[in-house]
Amino acid sequence: HQPHQSCHLILELQAASPQRQPQRRCRFCEKKPQLRRPKTGHAVCRDCFFWAFEAETHDTIVSSRMFSPGERVAIGASGGKDSTVLAYLLKTLNERHNYGLDLRLLAIDEGIAGYRDDSLDALRRTEVSLGLPLTIFTYRDLYGWTMDEVVRAAGRRSNCTFCGVFRRQALDRGAGHLKADKLATGHNADDVAETVVMNLLRGDAARLSRCADGVTHTGGGLPARCKPLKYAYEKEIVLYAYFKRLDYFATECLYAPAAYRGHARALVKDLERARPAALLHIIQAAEQIRFRTDARMPELDTCRLCGYVSSQPVCKACVLLDGLNSGNPRLAVGKSSACSAKQQQQRMLTDAGRNSAQCCGSAGARRGCSGSACAAAADS
Amino acid sequence: CDPDLTEEETAVLTSRLSRQQQHQQQSSLLSGCEKCCQKDNCPVTRVRSAQAVCRQCFLAYCTHQFRAGFGKSQLIRAGERVLVGFSGGNGACALLRLVKQGLAESTHRKLRFTPVFVYIDFATVFNDNGDGPLSGRRAAVLEQFDAHLPVEFERHCLTAAELLPGLSEALAAMTDGTGYRELLHRSVHRCLALASRQFNCSRVLTGETASRLAELTLRSVAQGRLSADSGAFSAIAAGGVCQVRPLRQLTSAETALLSWLAADGLMPVCPRPADPDSPLLNDGQGGGSIPGVIASFLGGLQQSFPATVYNILRTGEKLQSDSVAAGSSSSDSAAAAATPCPACGLSMQQQPSGDDGGNVRSNCNALRALRLSENLARSGDSPEPSTAAAGLWAKEGGRYCYSCSVLLNGCSKRAVLEECLIDADGAD
Numbered sequence: 001h002q003p004h005q006s007c008h009l010i011l012e013l014q015a016a017s018p019q020r021q022p023q024r025r026c027r028f029c030e031k032k033p034q035l036r037r038p039k040t041g042h043a044v045c046r047d048c049f050f051w052a053f054e055a056e057t058h059d060t061i062v063s064s065r066m067f068s069p070g071e072r073v074a075i076g077a078s079g080g081k082d083s084t085v086l087a088y089l090l091k092t093l094n095e096r097h098n099y100g101l102d103l104r105l106l107a108i109d110e111g112i113a114g115y116r117d118d119s120l121d122a123l124r125r126t127e128v129s130l131g132l133p134l135t136i137f138t139y140r141d142l143y144g145w146t147m148d149e150v151v152r153a154a155g156r157r158s159n160c161t162f163c164g165v166f167r168r169q170a171l172d173r174g175a176g177h178l179k180a181d182k183l184a185t186g187h188n189a190d191d192v193a194e195t196v197v198m199n200l201l202r203g204d205a206a207r208l209s210r211c212a213d214g215v216t217h218t219g220g221g222l223p224a225r226c227k228p229l230k231y232a233y234e235k236e237i238v239l240y241a242y243f244k245r246l247d248y249f250a251t252e253c254l255y256a257p258a259a260y261r262g263h264a265r266a267l268v269k270d271l272e273r274a275r276p277a278a279l280l281h282i283i284q285a286a287e288q289i290r291f292r293t294d295a296r297m298p299e300l301d302t303c304r305l306c307g308y309v310s311s312q313p314v315c316k317a318c319v320l321l322d323g324l325n326s327g328n329p330r331l332a333v334g335k336s337s338a339c340s341a342k343q344q345q346q347r348m349l350t351d352a353g354r355n356s357a358q359c360c361g362s363a364g365a366r367r368g369c370s371g372s373a374c375a376a377a378a379d380s
Numbered sequence: 381c382d383p384d385l386t387e388e389e390t391a392v393l394t395s396r397l398s399r400q401q402q403h404q405q406q407s408s409l410l411s412g413c414e415k416c417c418q419k420d421n422c423p424v425t426r427v428r429s430a431q432a433v434c435r436q437c438f439l440a441y442c443t444h445q446f447r448a449g450f451g452k453s454q455l456i457r458a459g460e461r462v463l464v465g466f467s468g469g470n471g472a473c474a475l476l477r478l479v480k481q482g483l484a485e486s487t488h489r490k491l492r493f494t495p496v497f498v499y500i501d502f503a504t505v506f507n508d509n510g511d512g513p514l515s516g517r518r519a520a521v522l523e524q525f526d527a528h529l530p531v532e533f534e535r536h537c538l539t540a541a542e543l544l545p546g547l548s549e550a551l552a553a554m555t556d557g558t559g560y561r562e563l564l565h566r567s568v569h570r571c572l573a574l575a576s577r578q579f580n581c582s583r584v585l586t587g588e589t590a591s592r593l594a595e596l597t598l599r600s601v602a603q604g605r606l607s608a609d610s611g612a613f614s615a616i617a618a619g620g621v622c623q624v625r626p627l628r629q630l631t632s633a634e635t636a637l638l639s640w641l642a643a644d645g646l647m648p649v650c651p652r653p654a655d656p657d658s659p660l661l662n663d664g665q666g667g668g669s670i671p672g673v674i675a676s677f678l679g680g681l682q683q684s685f686p687a688t689v690y691n692i693l694r695t696g697e698k699l700q701s702d703s704v705a706a707g708s709s710s711s712d713s714a715a716a717a718a719t720p721c722p723a724c725g726l727s728m729q730q731q732p733s734g735d736d737g738g739n740v741r742s743n744c745n746a747l748r749a750l751r752l753s754e755n756l757a758r759s760g761d762s763p764e765p766s767t768a769a770a771g772l773w774a775k776e777g778g779r780y781c782y783s784c785s786v787l788l789n790g791c792s793k794r795a796v797l798e799e800c801l802i803d804a805d806g807a808d
Contacts, residue, residue: 028758040753052756059752064744200601201681203691205698214744231749263681270673271602275558277750277786278602278670284746284782285606292608295698 028052035243038235039276046243053240057228058093064214066226067182069100074180074223076171077105077126077134079119081241082186084126084248086229090184091130104178105134108170110163111146112254119249126247137174139166143317145324151255154329160259162324165316169308175223187227190234190268193282198264206297206311212286222309231280233272305352314345322348413437425637428690435641442638445629446478449613450491455624456583458492462624463581465572466499468521468649471587471627474635476528477646478626479585496579497525497535500571504541505548520649528646536579543571546796553797557669559790562603565671566724566787567800573621588625591632591682594692598674603783604747607702609726611693616703618725619803631682631689702726721781723788723801728781747782 026033026045033043037052044052060066067073075090077083087105094101107123110116120136127134139146143166151159175183192212199208210216216225229237241248271278291297302308303315310316322344323329412419413434421434427441456462464479466472482491499521503514518537525535540547547567554560572584588596597610609615614624627635639647682688704720704727719728778785784801791797 028756037753048758051758052753055756056749056753060744060749063748196601197598200598200606200692200695201685201688203687203695205695208695212746231746231753263677267673267677270668270677271670274668274670274673275556275602280746280750281604282601284604284750285601287745288604289606290700291698292700 035239038239038272039233041276049239049243053232053236054089054093057089057232058097060214060231061093061099061228066215066228067099067101070102071100071181072102072104072179073182073184073226074104074106074171074175074178075132076183076185077107077123078186079107079121079123079126079249080186081237081246081248081250082188082191082229082234084122084246085237085241085244086184086186087126087130087132088244088246090228091132103132104180105130105132106171106174106178106180106183107134107136108167108174109136109138109140110167111139111148113148115251115254116147118251122247122249129247135174135178137170137177139170142166142170142173143321145321147255150324150329153324156255158330159255160261162320163255165320169315169317172222172308176221180223182226183223184226184228186229188229188232188234188237189279189283190265190272192227192230192286193268193279194261194264196282196286197267198261201264202260205291205295208286209289209291209297212283212289231283233276233279304349312345314348318348319344415441424641425634427634438637438641442474442630442634443478443481446626447482447491449624449626449628453613453624455614455622456491456493460493460583461579461581462493462495462583462585463572463576463579464495464497464585465568465587466497466521466525467568467587468499468517468524469587470632470635470639470648471589471592473524473587473646473648474589474627474630474638475585475587476524477638477642477644480528480530480533493583495533495585496581497529497533498572498575498579499525499535499537500540500543500568500575501537502540504539505551507548517649524646524649528644534579536575538571538575538578540567540571543574544800546799549793550791550797550800553791553793555790555792558603558671559787561669561671562599562787563791563797563800569617569623570800570803572623573617573619573803576621577619583622583624585624585626587627587635589627589630589632589635590689590693591678593625593628594689595671595674595678597692597696598678599671600783602670602674603786605702605726605781605783606699607726608696608699609701609703611696612701615701616725618720618723618801620725628693633682721784722803723780723784723798726781 025031026048027042028044028048028051031045031047034046035049036043037049073090075083075087077087087103090101090103093099094103105123105127107120109120123134126132145153147159147163150162154162171183171185195211196208199205199211214227214230240246268279268282271282275281298311300309300311301313303310303318304313305318306315308315308317320329413421413423414431415433415437418434421436423432424435425438426432427438433441450456464475466476476497479491479495481487483493483495484490499518501514501518503509503512503518506512506514508514522537529535544567551560551563554563569586572586576582576584593611597606600606600610611628612625613628614622616622630638678688703725720726721728780788788794788797788801
């Protein structure tokens with residue numbers, strides 16, 4: 001069992017274990033309890049914890065009708081704890097309850113040296129141990145840039161904007177390439193609660209309306225996204241991975257400095273400490289949200305350049321790529337005025353019309369290409 | 381620094397003063413106030429539009445924000461009796477000042493309602509029989525009434541222990557800090573609602589600022605509800621009482637600055653009422669309380685991202701109200717058909733149903749997941765949750781909404797707490 005970076009969390013959890021407040025019996029059986037569940041505070045033995053965690057995930061999948069028999073499900077995997085636990089759980093539950101799913105592992109290599117390459121090594125070991133086929137797509141193949149190159153060009157600020165936009169589209173493209181019906185991600189209750197808080201703090205009503213959905217239909221022919229671990233606490237995922245001795249890589253991304261999400265994360269952690277059920281309460285609030293009928297919301301359409309789903313004429317990935325390729329990477333991040341953003345989109349649409357004859361036209365992984373990359377390659 | 385301000389308010393004013401001093405050094409190179417364009421008028425702060433404004437323009441800005449809410453909502457008619465809750469805090473002082481100014485004879489298009497100022501005294505609830513801070517606060521507030529209110533304005537001091545007889549016992553029986561603070565917050569508004577009925581007032585004005593309303597919105601989210609009511613200009617609470625928040629467009633920092641710049645002697649007397657000895661309020665131990673966590677978080681974030689408070693309120697404006705009374709008067713058929721929670725007056729949140737069949741959303745939600753986790757029962761080696769657990773939530777279709785259920789379950793003397801929260805003589 002490898003020594004993992006989340007040891008401090010395990011020690012914290014063990015410090016809160018039944019030894020401080022002795023319980024003689026596991027809540028579910030006669031055995032001696034070995035841990036206290038962060039979600040409920042119940043003292044349980046290891047086997048009953050596994051049983052409860054798996055039963056809850058199974059209930060989430062069944063009650064939300066997440067999958068149908070015969071579907072191919074691409075599991076977004078990074079080699080981290082959430083996706084490793086997700087892959088293990090889906091394989092276990094698929095066999096135990098006969099979901100009838102065809103499971104595949106899908107990974108995105110952003111090209112971050114010293115981080116992603118190590119986590120992909122862990123993922124390759126998971127591929128072998130679980131027997132699930134693994135497919136890796138790289139930013140280089142899809143966009144022509146690695147994150148290291150993006151950071152060198154754009155600087156350390158707002159690099160999470162690039163990576164988040166690119167990775168989301170990359171996962172969808174990868175799942176489409178695998179001909180998957182669904183894309184399962186390892187987002188846990190902490191992630192969803194942070195997203196709800198973050199969207200509320202930033203006033204993003206459109207994202208707030210859909211960020212708590214367990215199954216999100218992106219549209220545009222792309223696979224629906226599912227979050228089977230949506231109600232699972234991050235601490236319990238760590239416990240599950242630890243006691244199951246799952247092989248994962250736990251290090252924070254090198255380029256995750258003071259991202260705005262960090263503020264939401266700090267609040268959610270403090271709220272969980274004050275009242276553990278607060279995470280699910282936040283998710284409940286977002287699930288029950290009702291907007292006024294006259295509230296203006298952006299409508300989803302498709303990008304005119306790459307065909308990806310977008311609320312703007314040109315999707316954010318194309319806009320970011322255009323900024324990188326034109327040597328002005330800060331163009332689409334930060335506080336740019338709406339007027340200059342529209343001007344950029346208009347220029348891109350005009351250029352795309354001129355460059356379409358020069359486009360390599362390759363399908364598949366190059367569908368993210370806006371044409372300008374091909375034009376630059378043709379010029380060189 | 382004024383000794384009567386809280387630490388947070390002092391820190392805000394101090395930082396703003398230091399920024400003002402820096403700005404004043406630079407402003408000699410600028411063209412003075414950007415609002416009135418008078419070079420001689422030195423800017424004292426920046427308002428929401430990032431304009432640097434002088435003292436006069438800032439005071440006019442505050443007055444405009446206060447008056448604009450009444451004008452847009454058309455809520456209060458001429459001659460109506462309106463209860464004005466006065467706590468002695470920052471927002472309350474700003475509210476008193478602005479109401480008095482708005483009702484002055486010399487004011488152009490003066491406001492025409494009849495205010496009734498009320499202070500709710502919590503001294504006896506916390507066993508303060510004359511020597512403690514709450515008794516001192518009551519005396520200071522009464523002095524302020526005498527010094528700053530015109531003789532013709534009605535003013536009253538009501539005792540919370542008389543309005544809610546079981547409150548002291550209920551507070552002592554709360555088992556966690558979150559429930560304690562939530563009960564305190566609700567008891568203030570219950571007392572104001574009862575006072576409005578006693579003095580025949582149709583509306584209740586409170587001095588909640590934009591910062592405070594954003595806090596309340598986040599608190600509501602953390603307890604399972606996100607609706608327009610927490611941060612709206614007006615909201616209808618249990619019993620049909622209409623609460624109006626005229627300071628909704630001003631942050632706590634701006635109301636603190638208003639007190640300082642108005643220079644009329646009306647200053648906040650002390651922070652919100654609380655039992656300083658209660659271990660439940662000692663946020664340094666045991667994880668703290670949700671209100672405490674959110675207050676400190678939002679105060680810090682607002683410094684770095686000044687639009688945070690307004691973003692939260694703007695998002696709330698896009699939401700529907702959960703108030704059943706409000707829904708019945710609008711075209712919202714879902715709210716009109718909903719059963720109101722007798723404790724808070726809002727619609728009953730969706731209870732996790734056993735098996736609804738058709739609606740996936742009602743079958744899978746966070747409440748259901750939480751109840752499942754809390755009530756799991758294992759039958760031998762069976763991998764399935766016991767059916768006993770599945771049947772538990774079928775019986776949960778209770779009398780109260782989920783948030784109020786959590787509050788009630790957090791009190792060891794539930795019956796006493798129910799008496800405090802439930803409006804037996806509710807208007808609806």
